[in-house]
Amino acid sequence: MGVSGVGKTTIGTLLSERLSIPYFDGDAFHPKENIEKMTSGHPLNDNDRLGWLKSLNTLAKEQQEIKGCIIGCSALKEKYRDLLKTNIENDVKWIFLTGSYELIVNRLESRKGHYMPPSLLQSQLDSLEIPVDAITINIEKPPEEIVEMLTAEILKKSDFGLIGLGVMGKSLSRNLVAKGFDISVYNRHVPGTEENIARDFKNEFEELKEILAFDDLKSFIDSLQKPRKIMLMVNAGKAVDAVIDDLLPFLSENDIIIDGGNSHYKDTARREAFLAEKTVFFIGAGISGGEEGALTGPSIMPGGEEKAYKMIKPFLETIAAKDKKGKPCCTYIGSSGSGHFTKMIHNGIEYAEMQLLTEIYQIFKSTGKNPDEIAKMLLQRENVMDSYLLEITIEILKKKENGEWLINKILDKAENKGTGNWTTIAAAELGIPNTMIASSLFARYISSFKEERLKLNPLFSHESNSLQLNSGEILKAYQLARIINHAQGFKLLNEASKAYNWQLNLSEIARIWTNGCIIRSTLMEELVNVLEKNENLFYDKNILESVKELKPALSETVPECIKNSIPIPCLSEAINYLNAITLSESPANLIQAQRDYFGAHTYQRTDDESGEFHHTHWKKANL
Template identity: 60%
Template sequence: MGVSGVGKSTIGNLLSKELSIPFFDGDDYHPKENILKMSKGEPLNDTDRLGWLQTLNKLAIQQLKDKGCIIVCSALKESYRTILSATIKNSTKWVFLTGSFELIEKRINERKGHFMSSDLLKSQFSTLEEPKNAIKVAISLTPNTIVKVIRKELENTAEFGLFGLGVMGKSLSRNLASKGFNISLFNRHLSGKEEDVAVNFKNEFKELATALPFDDIASFVNSLQKPRKIMLMVNAGKIVDHVIEYLLPFLDEGDILIDGGNSNYNKTKERFDYLTSKHIHFIGAGVSGGEEGALKGPSIMPGGHKEAYKKVQPFLEAIAAKDANNMPCCTHIGTEGSGHFVKMVHNGIEYVEMQLLAEVFLMLTAMGNNPDQIATILEGYKDTANSYLLEITIDILRKKEGDDWLVNKIMDKAGNKGTGNWTTIATAELGVPSTMIASALFARYISFFKDERIAASKHFSTTTDANLDLSVAAILEAYQFARIINHYQGFRLIDEASARYNWGLNLSELARIWTNGCIIRSDFMSGLVKTFKTTNNILTDKDIISTINTLKPSIKKVVAACILNEIPIPNFSESINFLNGFAVANSSANLIQAQRDYFGAHTYQRIDNNTNKFYHTDWKNH
């Protein structure tokens, strides 16, 4: 494409021979009335062109049934190109020949026997709307050079694009490249701050030898095969929306954007709906495993339209971790924000698992053990309660710096990036008592009030007993008990969201993709794959019921001893408090409902009436 006189026919002919596909000159398909009008020096209007453009579109569709073709056509407006590529947009590649007015005018004047005169060139330049997604070549080059440039650009396309080269983006890029995929890499250009990031990254690792690096958005998008598949590895929040708006002008219908960050599932649903209205697919994919997991194999939780997932499935499943049966720890979760929701709850479960280990550490320290001794004790836990987090905790406790353990030098302020907060909000909104997640989150909040804690410690002296009367075995059993309750609460929250939002989530399949690659992988999680094949409520499974009853004496003993010795164990405590409040046929909530009716006339139901009738009482008259 390009204005008249740029050499479209010459280049098209040469390119057709180079690629061994048919060539067609769009000018040959003008109706007689169009040719007559242009011969008189009258420019064509949109009405004149419509039938001609539709004819060329039909020609292209017909040729695609074989091996395609090359068609040359001025195609000056975006609307013209839309007509020309109707129904075949993903099979169309535009080549835009461009040059100066003076050069093109000279060429037209040297051309003989053509109905188009140089008098119409100005109108063509004024009509021209440059395409955003095209191979752009200057006609100042020789024809053979132009053909070589075009061929190289046509062949130099990537299957998958990574937008954002932070820690996770870089690791996923290397993972994809190591699996043999042709990828394009994009990182923004900020003078003096972020320059040549993609180029330098490509040159750093041999597996990226064929990767295409960019800091220009148009070139990055144009380097990708259609439908384009672009994974956004940017920080969650408004930056995701900014990137989407940045990319949109360069995208075509059917292209796929994947948000691989820790985005809020509500925002993912909004983006999903927004991009659906633009005919762009959006997949919110939770990615767990950290930097190492992203490089060697993470657990991936993609949510979006099933047909869109199928197009990115080969890429995501290839880079995912593998379960015990060598199946990828990646599966289509559901639609809308489901992928980011389950990743959010995954992180909530993770908060609890980390807090429980911190509480075990605190108890074993109070019993007089140093970090090395605690690590050895935890090694013994691996036989019955092994997990990734247990393994890394052992490594952490054994790390020394000088004569002291490094953990002793770390400030006791635990940060968070929002997912625990979102999970706590979600559990409140959905009315599910995932109390341990909230308790773990608040434990982190408490830790951050360091100065106030120091001040309080001077007024409210604690008397932790270095001879805490607990056995290592009892703490292990209490730990196992608390972990069961944590997993019940987390999966119960997911199940409620699935029902509320009509996601149809498969808890067994979800547990399966969490058996490797992710932070909460564990032997217990592997067992849940089978458990969830028969129930969505693990507290109804006979084996788990038996285990809980066996472990219950230990959790009661551990919690009681810690409270008496003023050792804070909020998650251990919450696990037994939850079960005590949950596994009771008649609770104290009858008094609360009476109080609500007293001051707010909120009414109540009666246990001696099963008709669902509601009552109100004037409580002041005894």
Template identity: 60%
Template sequence: MGVSGVGKSTIGAMLSEALKIPFFDGDDYHPTANVEKMTNGQPLNDDDRYDWLLALNTLAQTQEKRNSCIIVCSALKENYREILSNGVASPIQWIHLVGAFELVLDRIDARQNHFMPSNLLKSQFDTLEPPANAIEIDISLPPKEIVQQIMNELTSKTEFGLFGLGVMGKSLSRNLANNNFKISLYNRHVPNTEENVALHFKNAHPELSNALPFDNIETFVASIQTPRKIMLMVNAGKTIDYVIEDLLPHLEVGDILIDGGNSNYKKTKQRSEYLASKGIHFIGVGVSGGEEGALNGPSIMPSGLKKTYNTVAPFFEAIAAKDKNQLPCCTYIGPEGSGHFVKMVHNGIEYAEMQLLAEVVVILKELGNNPDEIATLLESWKVSASSYLLEITIDILRKKEEGDWLLHKIMDKAGNKGTGNWATIATAELGTPSSLIATALFARYTSFYKEDRVRFQKLYETEASAPKLSVDEVFKAYQFARIINHFQGIKLITEASKSFDWYINLSEVARIWTNGCIIRSALMEDLVEILKDDDTMLANQYIVQQIDALKSEARTTVAQCVLAEIPVPCLSEAINFFHSLTTAKSSANIIQAQRDYFGAHTYQRVDDTTGKMYHTNWK
């Protein structure tokens, strides 16, 4: 790309021969009207160029299917380049040929049989919006040197950098390599502890044969094509900030940093603003699927500037899991912070889903079943309630060690890494009752008080009887609670989207959660269509029918568990929340009266529709 006369056709043809890929000159695709207009000394406007750009875009998409190509085109404006790039899934490398006006003018005057006269050159320079994401080449060099310089950039440098080779970083690296991306790998050097990690990792996996390993930040950054695309796979928190500061001296304006960890969405927004002040783009990406998903196809939730996302989209969409229609489980979520927010809510829903299954297993155990028998019962549930978490719970229940179920040997103290905590804080800040997420989090906190639980069981020991329940009742209670959990999670995203002007497409979020991620399930498949029509799940007629068919058994299950002294916090909260949400007249009038009594906080009256506030002297 570049203004007319910089030698695009000459360099493009030479580069085509060097790379052994087809070459196409954009001038050959101009409609006759455009050629005549320029021949008559009139500059083209955006409308003139539009159909021409579309034709070149179609050419690019066609050639992409065959392998690759080189297209010569002035591509003077950013929006022209967006049209040219639209729908091209593979990474695009722009090469910008740059020269002084006088030099270019001399070249135009010297060339023959070209339809663009030299008096139009100034209009091209005036129109030019230099790209931030291009290899920039000085045309004063001889053509052979220019081609060699471009070849060095394209062949000796990698397309993508991965910073941090923990479990997820390693899996994503292998995924990128398996999708034929040439990548640079970095892991820190710690004497006698972490030495040559990237090199050893590369040597251990054949698919990484073309990867470049580093333990020096400066050489790592220098090995990547500009604009650099570097994904940070390090621990969330201050570590991200330290890494950013370490990288900044080696980055250039237009480079892109990508945070692929479980960062707090507020910190992601702050980092984005900080880096923007230095000319560096930032993408916050939620990645779900664990080690296996990261290797074979995760669900990816990116956010940031849309045009920055478009630059990295080919990488993410190639490595993402595929939905039932073979579309990537990756979609642009919205402005910076939204991707990590959605991932945070994903993890919150995951907390509650895990807790619900744990409660179900305990109930089925109290009904007299051993782990193998519980696994068999859960296996039968997959017909109408399949999910990844259900599948792994079945595997866990069947795992034995030295003749006994391994589950019996695992300490009943659950940990957490912060996202459930953040989701609970967010739901409180936004005033949205995602109570199952909070309940699941507090259940984990309660489990950690093992010594107290042992002590208190002895102090308050009772003779509780087994619950009077059928397996079908337990199953329906589980299904009921899952619907409530998903409703609350989606509602939290809805309220955040409204509060922060993110305009999140909820159906698309559900779609990318149908594969690759931890909460993928048959229910999520249903939500893709449901959320196209209504962002309030519980108002959907299909969901109404489901709830009506399940709520009676949910009540019975919770009641029986309370009588049998079986703790089922999430099952209980699901039915309590449902009762609260479906009660037209609540107890909140008493709360408002109490607030007004001791604090003069005032209240509204049901017999006054003006919204006027009242205060009463209650004594």
């Protein structure tokens, strides 16, 4: 691609001979009316080019089915290039030929018998939108040297690079290879602890025999086509900054670094701004699905510069899970750290979903039911509240080891990796009552105090009365609590979108969470349509009807559990939140009066429509 006169036909023909695939001159496919228009000295408009571009796209698709081809085409605008690669996006490589105005004009003037007059060059330059996803070549070099460079770049280099071969990194690498991508992988060399990780990984699987494996960073980077696309699968925090620092001396303009770990969204925004100054793109991509999802298809949440996302879109969307309509569970989330923020909220919802299941497990367990019986209870309403977490919970409860339930042998101390903590802090910073995620986090913290719990247990009575609830009511309470958890999570996403001007598409986020990720469920599938029309779940007619129908069960379950000394922080927060958020007049007027009393913080009055703030001298004067 490039303006007329840069040598597309010369380079394309030579490259065609070198690669043994046919070359087609795009100019030969212009209809008669386009040729006549240019011959008369008038530039083509978008409508003139539309049919021509479509015909070249058809040609490319036909040749793709054989062995590929080279097409010389000006492809001046991004939308032209998008049209040209329709339905073959993953298999297109762009070569952008460019040079000085004087050199191109001289070539045009010396060209004989071409309908494109030199006078139209400036109109092409004015239309040119320089691509960021192309191999850029300066035409001042001899044609043979240019072809030599291109051959080396295209034939001997990988499409995509991945750094960090832990569990997730290995699974994503295998996923990329399975989808037909040529990749390079790198893992650091640490004598005595991490040696030959990349080489051994390559040798472990037959399908990886063609990948390029490195423990030398410069060799790894040199193995990648420009602009380079490098995914980091390293631990969040200082490790990400360290790898970026190591990469920078070897990177070029428009290279892209993708952080696929669970980084904090503010760190992602900082890194993006820092790398932008170095003319390198940075994408923060949340990835959910665990080891299995990374291998077979995760849910991916990329945020950053949209033009950078477009360059990595073919890779991420191809390896992502697919929804029920076959669309990839990967979409452009928004600018800056929005991708990692969205993944953080995903994990926060996940925290509360897991805690709710543990509370239902605890309720049934307190009635004397064994794990098999509890699993059977959960299966009762699986058709209306099906989710990945429910499915694995049922499998966990059924699992036996030497004839005994494995769950009974697992120490009751729940760990966390920080995303629940980050979500809770973000909610507090934004002033959003994300009470269920916070409670699920604190429940994990309480579980970690095992020794203290053992000491306190005999000092308090935990005798349970028989629960005055049936299993159906308990499961209805769980069903409503899940709706409230999702309502809180999406509310936090929506408020963050407004605060940071991310313009998040809540419905699209719900859609990419319908498969591949940990919180996929039938409820999430329902929310795709709900969030198209409402940013608040409770405004939806069907959700509202479900909430009203299920509320009595939750209202009865919570006090019964409390009377029986069963800790249910998430269930109780669910009903408290629902009661509070639907209360037209809260008791917060007393809090504001107290604040004015001791701190003169002022208050607004219900009988003053001006909205002005007032202060009262509350204390009686001493007599």
